[in-house]
Amino acid sequence: MTRLLKGKLSILLVLFLILLAGCQQNMESTNQADKDSSLVNNSSTASDHRTEETTSNQTVKSTEESDRKSKPTAKTLTDVQMGKVTAVRSADSQSGWIGGEGWIAKTENGGESWNVQYRGTGTINQLFALNGKDVWATLGQGSKLLGSTNGGRNWTVAGKVPNDGFLHFVSKEEGFSANERTTDGGKTWTPLPIPKYTVGDAYFHDREHGWAVTQGKDEIEVKRTIDGGKTWRIVMSRKTVEPLSNALIRSAGTDDAWIECIGGSGMTQTSYSLFHTSNGGQNWQTVLANSTAGGGPAPGFPMDYTAGPKNAGSQPGPLYVVNRKVTFMGGRCMACDKPNTIGWTKDGGKTWVNGNQSFDGYGEELVAFADADHGWLICTDNTKPSEMYTTSDGGKHWRKTYTFERPKQAS
Numbered sequence: 001m002t003r004l005l006k007g008k009l010s011i012l013l014v015l016f017l018i019l020l021a022g023c024q025q026n027m028e029s030t031n032q033a034d035k036d037s038s039l040v041n042n043s044s045t046a047s048d049h050r051t052e053e054t055t056s057n058q059t060v061k062s063t064e065e066s067d068r069k070s071k072p073t074a075k076t077l078t079d080v081q082m083g084k085v086t087a088v089r090s091a092d093s094q095s096g097w098i099g100g101e102g103w104i105a106k107t108e109n110g111g112e113s114w115n116v117q118y119r120g121t122g123t124i125n126q127l128f129a130l131n132g133k134d135v136w137a138t139l140g141q142g143s144k145l146l147g148s149t150n151g152g153r154n155w156t157v158a159g160k161v162p163n164d165g166f167l168h169f170v171s172k173e174e175g176f177s178a179n180e181r182t183t184d185g186g187k188t189w190t191p192l193p194i195p196k197y198t199v200g201d202a203y204f205h206d207r208e209h210g211w212a213v214t215q216g217k218d219e220i221e222v223k224r225t226i227d228g229g230k231t232w233r234i235v236m237s238r239k240t241v242e243p244l245s246n247a248l249i250r251s252a253g254t255d256d257a258w259i260e261c262i263g264g265s266g267m268t269q270t271s272y273s274l275f276h277t278s279n280g281g282q283n284w285q286t287v288l289a290n291s292t293a294g295g296g297p298a299p300g301f302p303m304d305y306t307a308g309p310k311n312a313g314s315q316p317g318p319l320y321v322v323n324r325k326v327t328f329m330g331g332r333c334m335a336c337d338k339p340n341t342i343g344w345t346k347d348g349g350k351t352w353v354n355g356n357q358s359f360d361g362y363g364e365e366l367v368a369f370a371d372a373d374h375g376w377l378i379c380t381d382n383t384k385p386s387e388m389y390t391t392s393d394g395g396k397h398w399r400k401t402y403t404f405e406r407p408k409q410a411s
Contacts, residue, residue: 080116084407085378085386087137088366089127093374093392097152099124099137101408106152111376111388111401117152130169136186138167145186158186165201166250176204179229193229200247200262204229209254213247213261220244220300222259224281235281238300250321255280258287258321267294268334269314273301276349278324287349288329290316309352312341318367324348326372328395330365340365340379344395346372355395361387382407 080103090096095108097117104118104127122140129135137146138161147158149172161167165178175182178201180189194202197214204210210225212232222236240263248260256278263271269292276285289298289308297305317330317340325348331341338358345352361379363386369375373394380386385406389398 080119081408082114082116082404083386084363084380084382085366085388085404086364086380087124087127088368088376088378089129089135090368090370090374090376091129091132091135093370095132095151096368096370096376097127097129097135097137098378099127104137104146104152104155111390114402117148118146118155125164126167128167128169128175130172134169134172136167136169136175147186159188161186162189162191163201166203166248170206174207178202179204179210181207195223195232199244201249202229203249203251203257205251205254205256209251211249211251211257211259213244213249213259215244220261222257222275222281224257235277236275236284239302240299241297241301241303242299244299248319250319250327252321252324253278256324257281258319258327260316260319261299262316263297263299264295265315266292266296269294270316271295271298272316273298274311274319274329274349275300276327278348285349287327287345288352310354311343311352312354312358313339317342317365320367320369320375322369322372326369328367328369328375330367330377332365334362340377342367342377342395346394353395355398357398359387359389359398360384383409 082103082105083100085098085100087099094110097104097106101123102119102121103116104124105114105116107114124137124139126138133149133151135148135152136158139146143161145158145161146155148155161177162180163178167175167177169175173183173185175186179192179194181192182189192204195212195214198212199215200213202210202212208226208228210229212223214221214223218239220238220240221234223232224235225232242264244261244263246262250258259275261273271292272290274288276287277283286308288311289301290310291298291305292314297303311329311331313331313333315332317332320328326346328342328344331343333339338360340359340361341355343352343354359379361381363380363382366378373392375391375395377389377398378386386404387400388402390401391398
């Protein structure tokens with residue numbers, strides 16, 4: 001009897017142990033399943049975050065960024081060829097931007113080295129910097145407008161510019177392109193009224209103050225508005241032999257205007273004049289009067305006029321206004337071995353000085369100045385590398401600072 005009882009107890013003990021082991025195994029399996037499920041959920045959540053991040057980064061790619069979804073890799077930087085330079089703008093004597101065919105680069109050491117910040121398609125036509133952080137660029141034939149608020153580290157599509165006029169911003173939101181005005185950083189534009197028979201682009205210094213050049217039968221007129229284009233008043237009128245082919249206006253203040261009138265052309269020569277007022281058009285200073293054999297008399301002057309201050313070269317180069325007193329202007333001579341020169345006035349146009357140096361390059365001449373002393377000159381060519389020169393004494397001496405890559409040749 002005792003043996004039988006012990007045997008039954010042994011059998012029950014064995015069955016209990018087997019049952020206990022099975023329960024533990026089921027619990028472990030359940031815990032592992034919970035862990036696996038948690039891992040799957042976490043992975044799904046991370047994937048969703050990446051999807052949201054990718055969607056939110058549908059902006060213009062910057063070559064300074066490193067994330068592969070919205071930021072090109074380091075390899076991209078080496079792939080960018082800084083060939084022919086098409087636009088330049090300085091923020092100060094050491095920092096600024098240049099652009100070319102599908103790229104924008106920045107320097108922070110006066111042009112000694114460049115860091116590519118943007119890579120895309122289309123040619124950079126203009127650059128404008130309000131300061132060291134807020135900068136804009138026009139891109140391609142569609143005039144896409146790019147903008148950056150952090151010195152070019154990130155570029156986004158701000159909108160489109162409505163024309164090819166001189167782009168300039170007076171604040172982060174308000175800017176002008178010829179007679180078009182934006183108040184939302186370039187997203188939308190509104191035209192401001194301009195006079196009939198306007199030659200070239202009108203120029204608005206701000207919302208109220210603007211300038212325009214108009215062409216009459218045998219005279220040119222400079223007109224001014226102080227009410228946003230509602231009314232225009234003639235502030236200068238001059239007889240001219242030939243009609244204008246173009247006009248260019250820059251301003252360094254509400255009452256300040258530099259008016260470049262471009263006349264006829266022939267034999268690689270173009271005639272032009274430059275006038276300046278600092279008191280709203282009450283008085284005018286003749287800054288330049290470049291008559292040429294091929295282009296005829298300077299606009300606003302009689303047929304045989306040869307007196308007056310002259311800029312070097314046989315064609316006008318870029319005009320860059322620093323302030324009411326200081327303005328620089330390039331000169332072009334396509335028949336010369338060294339086509340590029342630069343001159344300046346530092347007394348509001350009363351006297352003009354032509355620099356002693358000339359530079360290679362049969363492409364466009366580009367100029368940017370941070371102040372009266374510190375400037376950049378970039379000379380370009382369609383087959384040879386663009387070259388950058390810098391001055392720290394107001395144009396008296398120029399030093400070659402950087403040579404870019406040879407332009408790509410069309411196939």
